[in-house]
Each structure stands twice: as C-alpha cells, then as structure tokens.
Amino acid sequence: MTRRQWLQISGMAALASAAQPLWAQADSRFDILIKNGEVRDPGRGFHRKVDVGIKDGKIAAIEASIPADRGIDVVDANGLYVTPGLVDLHSHVYHGLDSNGYSIEADPLAATSGVTTWVDAGSFAYNQAGAFRKFTVNGSQSRIFGYVYLYPVTRNPDEDPVRHVRRNMSRTGETAVANRDIILGIKLQVGSNMNGRWSLEFLKIARELCDTYDLPLMAHVSSAPPETDQVMAYLKPGDVLTHCFNTHSIGILDDTGKIKSSVTDARARGVLFDVGHGAGSFNFEIARKALDQRFLPDTISTDVYTASINGPVYDMPTTLTKMQHLGMSLDDILVRSTSNPANIVNRVPGMGSLTVGGPADIALLEIEDGSFQLVDSQRNTATVRKRIVSRLTICRGRRVVAPV
Amino acid sequence: MTRRSLLQTLSIAAAGHAVPHASAQRGRRRRPYDILIKNGEVRDPSRDLKARADVAIHDGKIAEVAFDIPAERGRDVVDAKGLYVTPGLVDLHTHCVFGVRSGIEADPIAARSGTSTWIDAGTFAYNQVEGFRRHIVERNKCRVFGFVYLYPASRNPDIDPVKYVNDVMERTGRAAAANRDIILGVKFQVGSNMNGRHSLEFLKIARGLCDEYDLRLLSHISLAPPETNEVMELMKPGDVITHCFNEHTLGIVDRDTGKLKPSVKEARLRGVLFDVGHGSGSFNFKSARQALDQGFLPDSISTDIYSANVNGPVFDLPTTMSKLLYLGMSFDEVLNCSTVNPARVVTPLPKLGTLRVGAPGDVALLSVDDGEFELVDAQRNKVTAKQRIVSHLTICKGKRLVVAV
Numbered sequence: 044m045t046r047r048q049w050l051q052i053s054g055m056a057a058l059a060s061a062a063q064p065l066w067a068q069a070d071s072r073f074d075i076l077i078k079n080g081e082v083r084d085p086g087r088g089f090h091r092k093v094d095v096g097i098k099d100g101k102i103a104a105i106e107a108s109i110p111a112d113r114g115i116d117v118v119d120a121n122g123l124y125v126t127p128g129l130v131d132l133h134s135h136v137y138h139g140l141d142s143n144g145y146s147i148e149a150d151p152l153a154a155t156s157g158v159t160t161w162v163d164a165g166s167f168a169y170n171q172a173g174a175f176r177k178f179t180v181n182g183s184q185s186r187i188f189g190y191v192y193l194y195p196v197t198r199n200p201d202e203d204p205v206r207h208v209r210r211n212m213s214r215t216g217e218t219a220v221a222n223r224d225i226i227l228g229i230k231l232q233v234g235s236n237m238n239g240r241w242s243l244e245f246l247k248i249a250r251e252l253c254d255t256y257d258l259p260l261m262a263h264v265s266s267a268p269p270e271t272d273q274v275m276a277y278l279k280p281g282d283v284l285t286h287c288f289n290t291h292s293i294g295i296l297d298d299t300g301k302i303k304s305s306v307t308d309a310r311a312r313g314v315l316f317d318v319g320h321g322a323g324s325f326n327f328e329i330a331r332k333a334l335d336q337r338f339l340p341d342t343i344s345t346d347v348y349t350a351s352i353n354g355p356v357y358d359m360p361t362t363l364t365k366m367q368h369l370g371m372s373l374d375d376i377l378v379r380s381t382s383n384p385a386n387i388v389n390r391v392p393g394m395g396s397l398t399v400g401g402p403a404d405i406a407l408l409e410i411e412d413g414s415f416q417l418v419d420s421q422r423n424t425a426t427v428r429k430r431i432v433s434r435l436t437i438c439r440g441r442r443v444v445a446p447v
Numbered sequence: 448m449t450r451r452s453l454l455q456t457l458s459i460a461a462a463g464h465a466v467p468h469a470s471a472q473r474g475r476r477r478r479p480y481d482i483l484i485k486n487g488e489v490r491d492p493s494r495d496l497k498a499r500a501d502v503a504i505h506d507g508k509i510a511e512v513a514f515d516i517p518a519e520r521g522r523d524v525v526d527a528k529g530l531y532v533t534p535g536l537v538d539l540h541t542h543c544v545f546g547v548r549s550g551i552e553a554d555p556i557a558a559r560s561g562t563s564t565w566i567d568a569g570t571f572a573y574n575q576v577e578g579f580r581r582h583i584v585e586r587n588k589c590r591v592f593g594f595v596y597l598y599p600a601s602r603n604p605d606i607d608p609v610k611y612v613n614d615v616m617e618r619t620g621r622a623a624a625a626n627r628d629i630i631l632g633v634k635f636q637v638g639s640n641m642n643g644r645h646s647l648e649f650l651k652i653a654r655g656l657c658d659e660y661d662l663r664l665l666s667h668i669s670l671a672p673p674e675t676n677e678v679m680e681l682m683k684p685g686d687v688i689t690h691c692f693n694e695h696t697l698g699i700v701d702r703d704t705g706k707l708k709p710s711v712k713e714a715r716l717r718g719v720l721f722d723v724g725h726g727s728g729s730f731n732f733k734s735a736r737q738a739l740d741q742g743f744l745p746d747s748i749s750t751d752i753y754s755a756n757v758n759g760p761v762f763d764l765p766t767t768m769s770k771l772l773y774l775g776m777s778f779d780e781v782l783n784c785s786t787v788n789p790a791r792v793v794t795p796l797p798k799l800g801t802l803r804v805g806a807p808g809d810v811a812l813l814s815v816d817d818g819e820f821e822l823v824d825a826q827r828n829k830v831t832a833k834q835r836i837v838s839h840l841t842i843c844k845g846k847r848l849v850v851a852v
Contacts (some may be wrong), residue, residue, distance in 0.1 A: 050799065139581050140575045142547075143574070166733050178546070195663050196600030200604075200611075239605020
C-alpha cells in the first residue's frame with residue numbers, strides 16, 4: 044500500500060465514522076458466542092450464568108443474555124460449564140521427532156479434552172529445541188510450551204555420564220534463555236530407574252544450571268535412590284515436583300502414610316507439587332492419604348504420552364474426574380487445571396482465566412451422570428457416578444478441531 | 448538395467464541417436480513444456496551423454512532431450528548458455544532433520560547448490576521416522592530420503608548397551624521395512640569415539656538386522672578399534688562405507704605405508720561402495736590424494752553437511768565436488784559420483800540421477816569457473832584451486848527451487 048492509498052483509506056474511514064462507528068461497517072458480530080452456559084472461573088471467584096462473546100482471538104464480552112444474532116458461530120452451552128481452557132502442565136507432545144518416542148500429537152487430543160495449553164515436560168533436549176518450535180509449537184492450534192530436558196540423549200554408552208551432562212550445561216541454559224517465549228525451564232527425571240546411579244549428581248548439575256540461568260526446575264520423582272529428602276533439598280520456590288501421588292520409593296509419604304517433613308517444608312517455601320499421572324505415577328491410595336492431610340496438589344496434569352494415552356490416563360478430564368472421585372470440589376479441581384498451571388506458564392497475560400480482553404481459551408465441560416470405571420497407574424479401579432467430560436475446546440478464539 | 452536394454456542404449460548411442468532432433472517430434476504436442484532449458488551443455492554420466500542440447504521438463508518429469516527445441520514450446524524458458532545441464536545432484540550423506548541434533552534445513556541449500564536429492568544419514572532413529580516423514584520429507588521441496596540410525600540414543604547411562612541395542616533391533620527393522628519409500632537402509636557410526644568399546648558388537652548386530660530385513664547398511668568409520676579389516680569383513684555388496692577419505696585410524700589407507708588396505712580393495716571388488724562424507728572431521732586432502740593416486744576413486748561424493756560445517760569447511764556439495772576436481776578427478780568423474788552413482792542407493796526412484804526421458808524432473812545448472820579459490824579440508828589444510836564448480840539453478844520435481852525470502 045502506498046502512502047497515498049493509505050491516506051485515502053484512512054480519510055474515508057474518518058468520514059464514515061462520522062455517520063456510523065467503524066465497527067458497524069465490518070461484520071461486528073462475535074466470531075463465537077457461547078450462550079446459556081454456566082461460566083465458572085474459580086481462579087477469580089467468578090461463577091455465574093452468563094454469555095461469552097469471542098472476537099479476534101480474545102474474549103470480547105461476558106454479559107447476561109447476549110442476543111444470538113450478535114454471534115456468527117453461536118454455541119448453545121445449556122447444561123455446560125464454561126471454564127478457562129484447561130492447562131496441562133505435564134504432557135509429552137513433541138510428536139514425530141521425539142527421540143524417546145514418548146510424544147503424542149496435541150491437537151487431536153486438545154479437540155476432545157478441553158485442553159488449550161500443553162506444557163511438554165522435557166521430551167526434547169537443547170539440540171531439538173529448533174524442531175520443537177518449528178514443528179510442534181508453530182504447527183499446532185493449541186498453545187504449546189515446554190521444559191527442556193537437562194541433557195541430550197547420547198549414542199555413546201561409554202561416555203562418562205557426568206562429563207556428558209556437564210558438557211551440555213551451558214548449551215542447555217543458553218537455549219532455554221534464547222527461547223524464553225516457549226521454554227519454561229529445565230526438566231530432569233530423578234530416579235534410579237531413569238538414570239541409574241547418577242540421579243543425584245545430575246540433580247546437582249540441574250540446580251547449578253537453573254541458578255546460573257535463572258530457570259525453574261521440573262523434577263520427576265520415581266525410584267530411590269536418591270531419597271525424597273535429598274531431592275527436596277535441591278528444590279527452590281517456583282520449582283515443580285511432578286508425580287507427587289506416585290507409589291514409588293521417592294514419594295511424598297513416609298512409611299506410616301504421613302507427609303514427609305521435607306515435603307511439608309518444601310511446600311512451605313514455595314515448591315509446587317504436580318500430579319503428572321502417567322503410566323506409572325498416580326495411585327488412588329497415595330493421593331487419598333495426601334488429600335486426607337489437606338495436601339492438595341498445586342496442579343493437576345496428565346503426563347499423557349504414548350504409553351498412557353490409551354489408559355490409564357486417556358485425557359485431562361479423566362484425570363480431573365479421578366481427583367473429583369477422591370473428594371476434591373469442582374472449583375478446587377478447576378483452579379488446579381486452569382489458573383494455577385497458567386500462572387506457572389506465565390507467558391500469556393490473562394491465560395487461565397475468563398476476562399474481557401483476555402485470550403479466548405475456553406473449555407465447555409459437562410458433569411455427566413452414569414456409572415464410570417476409573418483406573419489408576421497400578422490398575423486399581425474405582426466406580427464413580429459422575430465424570431467430567433469436554434464438549435468443546437476453543438483456543439485463540441477458534442474451535443480446536445482434530446486434523447483429518 | 449537389463450542386458451537387453453543396455454544393448455539397445457549402446458546401439459542407439461553408437462548410431463549417434465542419443466539426442467534426437469526436436470523436429471522428429473514437432474507438432475505432436477500442443478501444451479508448452481513447464482520448463483525448457485535451452486543452449487546448455489548437457490552432461491548425463493548415466494549414459495555418457497555430452498552434447499549441446501535442450502532439455503524440456505513437464506509434469507515433474509524429463510519430457511524431451513533434443514537439439515533445438517523451439518523456445519515457444521516452453522512456458523518458462525531458461526537460457527543455459529555456457530552452463531552444464533546435469534541431473535540434479537544427489538547428496539548421499541547429509542543431516543537435514545532440521546532442529547534435531549545438528550540437522551539443517553535442506554531447501555535453502557538445495558536451491559543454491561544444485562542438490563535436488565538429500566539423503567539423511569541417520570539423524571533419526573526408528574521412533575522418529577514418523578516425524579522424519581511428516582516434518583522433513585513431506586515439507587521439503589527437494590527430495591529427502593534417509594537411513595535410520597541403528598538404535599535410538601538413550602538418557603540412561605546405566606543401561607547394558609548391548610542388551611539395549613539388541614532389544615530395539617526388531618523395531619528398527621520393522622520401521623525401515625514399513626517405510627521403504629523413504630528409508631533406504633540403516634546407518635551406524637563405527638568408531639571408538641562414537642560408541643566406545645561397543646562398536647564391533649553393535650556392527651555385528653547391524654549386520655544381522657540388515658540381513659534379516661534386507662536392508663542396506665551405511666557405516667561411518669572414524670577411530671579404531673575396531674580395525675578396518677574387521678569392519679570390511681562385515682560389509683556386503685551394496686553397503687556403503689562413508690568418510691572414506693578421513694585421516695583417522697579407521698580408514699582405507701595404511702597410515703604408515705600410504706597404501707590402500709587389502710581388505711578395502713577386496714571389499715570394493717565384491718561391491719561395497721565408498722562414499723566421501725566430508726563433514727567437520729572426515730575429509731583430508733592427503734588421504735584422498737593417496738587413494739586417488741592408487742586409482743581408488745570414490746563411488747559417491749557427499750558432504751555430510753550439518754550445522755557445524757555448513758559455514759565451512761563443507762559449505763555445500765559443489766564445494767565438495769570442487770575439492771575432488773582439484774585432486775585430479777575429471778569433471779565427468781565428479782559428476783558421475785554426485786548424480787547417477789549415489790542415485791543407485793535411492794531404490795524407490797529407479798531413474799533418479801539421469802536425464803532420460805521419463806526420469807524425475809531434477810536438473811542442476813552448473814558451471815566450472817576459472818579463478819583462484821581457496822579450499823579447506825576437515826583438518827584446516829588449505830589449497831588454492833584454479834577451478835570451482837558453481838550451481839546456477841536447481842530444478843526439482845519439475846520446479847525451480849528458490850530460497851524463501
């Protein structure tokens with residue numbers, strides 16, 4: 044457009060606006076209008092039967108009774124909860140090029156589960172961040188962020204492990220810093236089943252790296268050694284411990300079923316505890332004992348990946364349902380699957396909440412009655428009368444649809 | 448090629464009919480060709496063709512190679528005066544899984560280097576084949592194939608290496624067999640610097656896998672142990688040794704005597720292929736010269752291009768070709784090693800690497816420029832060459848490759 048053309052157009056617009064507002068000339072209707080739903084945004088204590096108008100990727104109106112003719116795509120949410128889009132803090136969505144072979148594709152699952160934001164928990168290392176951005180983040184309708192794994196996988200079994208991890212520290216840190224828009228921090232799997240005798244040594248390196256580059260750490264916990272106390276000692280405020288309700292030897296409960304004091308201390312100083320269900324890391328009994336001691340998780344997440352997506356995890360609503368079964372209220376659950384994880388992501392203003400001007404990331408959820416079987420990671424089953432299901436996922440103001 | 452078709456080709460060439468006059472076909476088609484390359488010097492080593500001729504490309508294929516095809520018969524007419532018109536270059540050893548390990552993006556370099564076919568040499572393992580297909584093969588405008596790495600890299604330093612590799616063999620073999628349209632075989636890096644004490648054991652596993660699934664093996668060689676003869680013994684006809692002109696202990700030339708190792712000569716005789724695979728560390732002028740002096744030309748010239756060498760010493764395939772030209776190979780020999788020879792490993796596309804009518808519409812426009820050019824090998828040895836090979840246009844699948852702005 045030349046300067047002259049531009050002046051002409053803006054001049055015309057100025058003239059036109061005298062007669063009618065500019066928005067009236069274009070289609071001023073909402074891209075999507077959600078009517079008759081129960082808006083539930085416990086992160087800001089909002090719970091009301093109101094309509095939600097979406098335009099240009101943002102929430103444009105939250106009002107009682109918006110006329111249906113003001114929407115292009117009108118969604119009848121009668122009987123449904125209209126909630127902030129779910130944020131899954133622990134997932135594996137680096138689909139296709141994941142060198143561990145863990146990852147699933149985000150969008151098809153987003154479309155059916157109400158999840159609008161996925162945090163990949165270290166399916167990639169620094170030397171795959173380029174592909175993570177290009178193919179996964181940029182290639183998805185849903186929002187994707189990630190924790191970069193502490194060190195890259197190696198083909199050489201004879202390389203000194205500590206040397207390998209140390210050698211890659213600065214590149215990992217620099218990659219995380221250079222990609223702060225999509226990389227949230229560092230992931231490490233702590234457990235003898237994950238990195239043999241080296242877990243504690245690697246955790247120390249991770250601590251050093253996170254301190255040097257000012258990055259949060261996400262630590263998976265599974266089999267000791269190291270012991271829980273040793274792990275907690277290395278976690279700082281804002282760090283995330285995932286798999287908090289596992290039944291493994293690195294866990295939050297002691298032999299008598301009480302919350303370990305190092306865990307209580309860690310929470311008191313601001314370490315966050317995430318569910319991270321996964322194929323092996325969520326146990327009903329452990330979770331119930333923790334909840335009985337008022338130890339609610341800070342975030343509820345799936346750890347969905349190839350080995351858990353077809354059970355026992357399936358999707359985020361199923362994991363939420365398990366927490367409901369264990370006695371958590373719907374609002375307690377929603378806070379931990381919307382605003383809490385969104386605050387940890389902390390990259391998109393307004394994400395995890397429903398406010399005018401904020402991002403139009405929305406889930407339409409239903410509490411369905413019936414008889415449903417739930418299964419934990421150890422194949423313990425429970426039958427419940429209510430389950431949470433997703434009816435529609437809207438991300439960036441558009442319906443998320445499964446690619447054909 | 449069957450014996451019969453070979454004889455036919457030879458007799459046609461002998462009769463001087465390899466390039467017909469365009470008039471022979473005039474009036475038979477109405478639609479103009481997508482691309483018509485006029486006035487170039489056609490060089491097609493696959494059939495020893497060297498002639499000033501025009502090349503027409505249509506519907507992604509070579510449609511006509513003839514003298515004087517009228518310009519009005521092309522929609523996009525390229526004047527190739529003073530340029531060589533060759534089959535699109537085939538780079539047998541690249542790392543083009545962008546964003547993974549040291550992989551680079553193929554298309555921008557393809558566009559400036561005449562390289563229409565890229566073969567990724569094991570940047571990915573079996574569990575990444577799906578992403579390789581979807582994100583790399585299907586997204587690039589140039590052709591991409593790959594060798595799958597023998598085993599996926601691991602996060603756990605305390606695994607039993609041999610058990611680990613054995614455990615994944617079946618999955619690697621199945622992934623390769625299920626994707627034969629893009630997977631050409633199995634890649635493995637043999638050398639104590641790559642997999643410690645386990646190289647020979649892993650190579651034996653690779654041998655078993657390739658035999659079981661009928662797959663080609665592409666073996667990198669670097670530091671002994673194992674010794675060269677131990678590696679050669681496990682290579683079969685059609686397998687490829689890459690980094691053949693390295694200066695490492697696991698090499699083709701005896702470092703004391705400068706002579707080709709007997710096991711190498713013997714391997715070549717039984718059909719093992721030797722590929723350059725320049726890379727950051729694997730091409731040495733002296734090693735290459737010693738081999739060439741003994742009549743040991745490579746079967747294929749390739750770059751082993753990746754992020755650490757794309758800005759030197761490798762740059763691109765024409766630069767690597769220029770190094771072999773400098774070392775005394777003729778332009779036609781160099782071209783042979785960067786078109787039809789490497790194309791032979793691309794079994795899914797039998798006519799690749801040629802300019803025959805009906806072959807894939809992949810063409811490079813090259814020149815051999817005179818001047819003074821500095822060339823650098825992997826050990827930073829420098830020479831000044833009087834000629835270099837330069838690409839002027841890359842056509843792939845019947846379309847010009849252009850660098851996206």
